[in-house]
Amino acid sequence: MAKDSYLKKILGAENFSRIQSSKVLMVGAGGIGCELLKDLVLTGYGEIHIVDLDTITLSNLNRQFLFRQNDINKSKSLTVSKAVQHFNYLNAHLVSHHGNIMDTNKFPITWWEQFEYVFNALDNLEARRYVNKMCLFLKKPLMESGTTGFKGQIQPIYPYYSECFDCSTKETAKTYPVCTIRSSPTQPVHCITWAKEFLFHSLFDEVESDQNLTDPNQIRSETDNEAEIAFFQKESTELAELRHLITTADPPTFINELLVKIFKADIERLLLIDSIETRRGSRKPTPLDVVRYSSQLAGLLADVSNENILNLDTKMWSVLENIYVLYKSSEVLQERIVSGRESSISFDKDDEDTLNFVAAASNLRSSIFGIEIKSKFDIKEIAGNIIPAIATTNAIISGFACLAGTKYFTTPSHGTDYSAITHKSSTIFVGITPNKYITSGTLGPPNEKCPSDALVSRGVFKISPTDFTTLTLGWLIGQLENYGYSRDDISIQKSNSKLLYDIDYDDNVDLTLASMSGLKDGELILISDDSDQLESLELYINIAEKTSLPELVLRPKVTHDEPEQENEDGLLENGMDVENDGVILLDSEAENEENDDLLIIDDEPSPKRRKIA
Amino acid sequence: MTKDELSAQEIALYDRQIRLWGMATQLRLRSSKILIINLGAVGTEIVKNLVLGGLNTIEILDDSVVKPEDFAGQFFLPNDDSVVGQTKLPLVVDRIRELNNRVNLSINTESLDSLIANKQYVKAFDLVIATELDKQMILKLNDITRELNIPLYVSGMHGMFGYILTDLIEHTSVSVKEAGNQPRVVGTELSRNKTITNVESKEKSNDEIVTIRDVFSPLKEIFKSQELPKQLNKRQLKRLSGVVPLIFALFDITRPNDPDTVIDVEVLRVKAIEICNLLNIPAETVTPDYLDVFSRQAFAEFAPVAAVIGGALAQDIIQFLSKKESPINNVLILDAVNSEMPIYSL
Structure with missing residues (x-):
């Protein structure tokens, strides 16, 4: 069959048949996923599993070329595998899974074991970290990729031979001081953050959910101005009363109270405590003259055709129009709650009512503080953390991801000894300069301070159902001594940090593993050596046919004076939903475009550069 | 829908790219007419990207019939071995159109040789992309595009390798860039024939408005x-x-x-x-x-390499049309074995 003659010429007939008999996993079927799947299918991969939990939306169609208008709201993973049948010339076997890759019931570790290679095509850090960790557990090679606008990058990961996803810190959404947001804004983004995370949240979202902007400790850490602290306190208390009006007052009353309190009374009170230190570079605010606008507002409200204003996404609304939009959106949001359909409403950039409210409220606040007004289109981008995404960058990055993954299959395999392929592989960063389109770099070794692969070993602890209900924690501790641990020095924790055992806490020793609360299939336990002799060990509990502990040689523990975990925590506490086709992972030096040779590590013409596969 | 305004539907569809390159660029794309010569693997990628991007008109010119090896990277072909030997374009046009029915897509199955004898044909386009041509044909085409003042992109691939040649005649781009530690200086040659011609600092920000002028050599010089x-x-x-x-x-x-x-x-x-x-x-x-x-x-098609070259070329066309970014001037080489993609000014 001549269909594959080019592939055989380029890859070599033997390598090509290795690719054809391989089974790979692609996580994510969005911007990168659509492009990557096309490349994998046309490269001849034999069996490809696709996992995605998402459904198709209109704004996907500018780049996710496997989707059509009439696919909107359908499952991405199921739709892609149907769509590629149009060009599945080499008969790849496609298996779609609509679900969350982090779901251990649907995707237990035994399910992961079947794959020879994992391609990430994800849009969020949490899932990326999870897949990275699974690949570390199973020592599976992983291709990490991401794009943002015109830029993008790929990073091949060969567990314990090259840097893993967690070896370098990642850029995260910026946070602002509470005082900047609540009393001294100077930029549109401050007002948008205030409208979304303070005003909207306090009025419509679940009350008990975590609220940094009202945290008294946070406020005290930023200001010692008692008047300002009292102001914040009073503002919050009154906001709770306003929230009460949603279900007890009619719309005109609720909305009028809202306008007067938020944009007039609170601002007047702020002016009373006015001082240089509360101003922090912001302009002196001018309270909104709500009464002055009331008759004009009534006029707008009287004519239904004015609802068209809500659709003028790219227009800069006037103050009156912002008041009108705030009125209309508050009315609908109130109705949604009063009708009992929803008990609370969370901000969602694709929920027009919530977006209208946030856009209008932030613009009104901006006008009060002499900050420029933004269009709803622009506010949506900031409030929704939208990262621009285009077809071309995704196509380029997916092409490179496929090529770099394919390199693994055209290199002789040595099991999980990845030294040869690590040496042959590179990261690629796409960032256009006058002299080059990409910057490639050799794969660095794992970061010695990385909490994911340098400070801990991992393995799967298989245990039969019978053993799970009969063997005790004491038995497990005995087994752990085979790794060189001493029962007097170790502590055992569950993944949620709950302590199971240490020398001063031996209450569970005689309990069976199954009877310990929360120990179950898919659970992680962490063993640490408190005497600092050996590195930590993380075990993945897998209920299996036969009981076995992983064969591992633990490395001596490396201690660092400054623990590096802080970045990690900072990332995780910021639960913002960043919707994009990726994140730029490479550190900033890759963006230095002046020096052509900066990132090329091998100084001399090395065999790697001259050798052709 | 007026000439200088995008409809609400267009803004919703193109949302994620408008956020990158702005409404003005999207309008420029919507008014551009492009000819693409030959629909091989690279051509397929370019067409996919430009149709998704939302150009006004794309005409594909290709008189070839389907060959078995075309299935390596030309993914608009039907998954049906019996089409081998049939004229290619009528078999793919509907699949391409499905990507974005806002684009006027047309096909032409006449031979390039006979068509370019008539300059009027080329004159109808704002930009020409030619793929998989030999040198003689490239130079012949370039003579015409030069005469008509039409920018020309030339591209193709050989297995793990690919190229883009550009003769865009001349181009001026104006973009807002973050001011670095060293201020940009008028007259700086970023590469040969790529010069900063104006720098203004933008008020109330750490940004500069930078004008870059590109002058291109005719391809025969390259x-x-x-x-x-x-x-x-x-x-x-x-x-x-x-x-x-x-x-x-x-x-x-x-x-x-x-x-x-x-x-x-x-x-x-x-x-x-x-x-x-x-x-x-x-x-x-x-x-x-x-x-x-x-x-x-040589001449072998390979989907991931076509994706890189076709992606870079379509991207550059968008940059060119946007007048906001300076385009490739004038030879880009892809070496996918060594992961290198240099740009030379020849």
């Missing part, structure tokens, strides 16, 4: 340019691979009819060394390793 060694430092020159002379050599070699045919190594070697002499680069770059690879991979 094929005998002596500029390459001047643009490399000693180490880069020492490390220069055989990719450039071999890609250039293949412009003079006819594509074999049988995809299993290997190009004669000796013919390729003689040609490549001739190119080295012409371009003033060391003949030692043409190593037996590279000769062997190119003799096997």
Whole structure:
């Protein structure tokens, strides 16, 4: 069959048949996923599993070329595998899974074991970290990729031979001081953050959910101005009363109270405590003259055709129009709650009512503080953390991801000894300069301070159902001594940090593993050596046919004076939903475009550069 | 829908790209008419990207019939072996149109040779992309595009390698860039023929408004340019691979009819060394390793490489039309074996 003659010429007939008999996993079927799947299918991969939990939306169609208008709201993973049948010339076997890759019931570790290679095509850090960790557990090679606008990058990961996803810190959404947001804004983004995370949240979202902007400790850490602290306190208390009006007052009353309190009374009170230190570079605010606008507002409200204003996404609304939009959106949001359909409403950039409210409220606040007004289109981008995404960058990055993954299959395999392929592989960063389109770099070794692969070993602890209900924690501790641990020095924790055992806490020793609360299939336990002799060990509990502990040689523990975990925590506490086709992972030096040779590590013409596969 | 405004539906559909390049660029795309010559694997990728991007008009010109090896990377072809031997374009046009029915898509199955005898045909387009052409045809086409003042992109691939040549005549871009530690200076040559012609600092921000002017050489100059060694430092020159002379050599070699045919190594070697002499680069770059690879991979299509080249080319067209970013000037080489993608100004 001549269909594959080019592939055989380029890859070599033997390598090509290795690719054809391989089974790979692609996580994510969005911007990168659509492009990557096309490349994998046309490269001849034999069996490809696709996992995605998402459904198709209109704004996907500018780049996710496997989707059509009439696919909107359908499952991405199921739709892609149907769509590629149009060009599945080499008969790849496609298996779609609509679900969350982090779901251990649907995707237990035994399910992961079947794959020879994992391609990430994800849009969020949490899932990326999870897949990275699974690949570390199973020592599976992983291709990490991401794009943002015109830029993008790929990073091949060969567990314990090259840097893993967690070896370098990642850029995260910026946070602002509470005082900047609540009393001294100077930029549109401050007002948008205030409208979304303070005003909207306090009025419509679940009350008990975590609220940094009202945290008294946070406020005290930023200001010692008692008047300002009292102001914040009073503002919050009154906001709770306003929230009460949603279900007890009619719309005109609720909305009028809202306008007067938020944009007039609170601002007047702020002016009373006015001082240089509360101003922090912001302009002196001018309270909104709500009464002055009331008759004009009534006029707008009287004519239904004015609802068209809500659709003028790219227009800069006037103050009156912002008041009108705030009125209309508050009315609908109130109705949604009063009708009992929803008990609370969370901000969602694709929920027009919530977006209208946030856009209008932030613009009104901006006008009060002499900050420029933004269009709803622009506010949506900031409030929704939208990262621009285009077809071309995704196509380029997916092409490179496929090529770099394919390199693994055209290199002789040595099991999980990845030294040869690590040496042959590179990261690629796409960032256009006058002299080059990409910057490639050799794969660095794992970061010695990385909490994911340098400070801990991992393995799967298989245990039969019978053993799970009969063997005790004491038995497990005995087994752990085979790794060189001493029962007097170790502590055992569950993944949620709950302590199971240490020398001063031996209450569970005689309990069976199954009877310990929360120990179950898919659970992680962490063993640490408190005497600092050996590195930590993380075990993945897998209920299996036969009981076995992983064969591992633990490395001596490396201690660092400054623990590096802080970045990690900072990332995780910021639960913002960043919707994009990726994140730029490479550190900033890759963006230095002046020096052509900066990132090329091998100084001399090395065999790697001259050798052709 | 007016000429200088996007409809709400367009804004919703193109949301994620408008956020990158703005409404003005999207409007420019919507008013641009493009001709793309030959729909191989690279052409397929370019068309996909430009149709998704939302151009006004795209005409595809290709008189070929489907060959078995076309299934390597031309993913608009139906999954049906029986179409081999049929004219290609009518088989793919509906699948392309489905991507975005806002684009006026047309196909033309006449031969390029007969069509470009009539300059009026080319004149109807704002920009021409030509893929998989030999040197003689490239130069003939370039004479016409030069005469008509139409920008021309030329592209193609050989297995793990690919190229983009550009003669966009001249181009001025104005973009807002973050001011670096060193202020940008008017007159700076970013590369040969790519010059900063104006810098203004933007009020109330750390940004500069930078104007860059590009002047392009006719493509016939590229094929005998002596500029390459001047643009490399000693180490880069020492490390220069055989990719450039071999890609250039293949412009003079006819594509074999049988995809299993290997190009004669000796013919390729003689040609490549001739190119080295012409371009003033060391003949030692043409190593037996590279000769062997190119003799096997010449003209071969490979989807991921086509995706990189087709992505970069479509991206550059958007940059060109946007007038906001400076385009590729004027030779881009992709070496997917070594993960390199240099741009030379020849």
